[in-house]
Amino acid sequence: MINYQLRLLTLCILLITTLPDLLMAQLERRTADIDESVSLTFMAPRNINLYTVESLSKGELHYSILHTFGPVNSGARNLFGIDAGANVRFSFEYGITDRFSLGLGRSSLDKNIALSSRIALLRQNPAEGMPVSVSFVPSVGINTVDPDFLPGNYIPTDRINYGFSLPVARKFNDKLSLQLSPMLVHFNRVGPELNIMDPEVNTYYSVGFAGRYKIKPRMALSFQYIPPLTDAEDLNANLALGIDIETGGHVFQMFFTTSRALNDPYLIAGDNGDFFAREFRFGFNVNRLFQLN
């Protein structure tokens, strides 16, 4: 009898001393209700050559240097194309808002200076039922080659070309992202003086297909395929395979690609070698992100 009562008393005392702590304890840990739209569909604003759906944050500056070399099948003596020198493209892109950025770039191929913009139209968001991200990337470029290399009757607007792409991408999971890029490009004036295949066609279009697959936390395999859909002479598909490596502020991209071009108009209209006959080139991109406030 007494044992039972003592146990009950002990239990009561234990309850009194511990329950208040349990009742008046810490705040319940709840996860924040934040924007769950998918970010980082791709590691950088460019996947090999194509613009991706990635938009920059407000105040973010993306600086990239892109390179492609000569064809690998030029052999060991030419260091597999490295000796041919590089087509280099410098570009800066700055986020004006979280959804809108402006860019400026220059390719050494046809000395093309281009102004571009990237507008994030839709963001993939599983919580809101949005399955894809969509951006719009218009650009206008100008060929700044010495007039001596152009026919005498060139007027300034002849040098202008336009590119429009509408990348649509989906991040399927942490590892796999795929993108379709409908593209339309137009050269105001064409002819043999330009580095394009058909000197008689001004407007080209295609739907590029790009993707990346993460193999390690900061390394991914990437690919790109742009079929030659335009009715023009001598166009081949663009095919590129590469590796992306993130190191915090930098994303390094190394790849083999069939085109020497580094901007949309020339990717579609320019020369693309036959990948399986080793008519491809080594290229690499260095992407660096800065926050300017």
Add this chain to the structure above:
Amino acid sequence: MKILTAICVSLLCLLIPDQDSRAQSFTAESGYVEFVSSAPLLEFKGTSNHLTGLINLDKNLVDFYVDLNTLDTGIDLRNNHMRESYLETDTYRFAEFTGELVSDIDPDFELEQEVTVTGTFKIHGVEREIDVQGTITPKESGLQLDAGWTILLEDYNIDKPRVVFYELASEQDVNISILLKPQD
């Protein structure tokens, strides 16, 4: 037997919350927290406006936490890295502090006062005892608490990026600024 039962019942009655005990409780859900990394070549901040906190004077309980997925350093790529590879927020979602006030406090909060709290700070699965100095300033709607302390990443098993382009300091200054309102 009856006396013992009577004693047990009275003791249990002590559990009934006292109505007055909740008057000295202050909470908030969108406080500001930042960490500042000052390395030789790069200074950057990670900030969040989702700091949630509680100060209960009756129980002398100070409790704060933040969802680390809300920390933003301004660059998406850097945020992604920070959450996935270094803070590992999938496993350790919150940074938390639980402790008590150890300085004398004027419960009427007429003027700005310096306070010291002592307690456990937990991040990335590691807990450490720390002391934090802060200031409580009375405002019309509640109490403004500003405080700061320093942490060392290695103390909490937080890896540093190996490739030094990133420039992340070992020592991080943590600052909070939160307006706590009376809970009723």
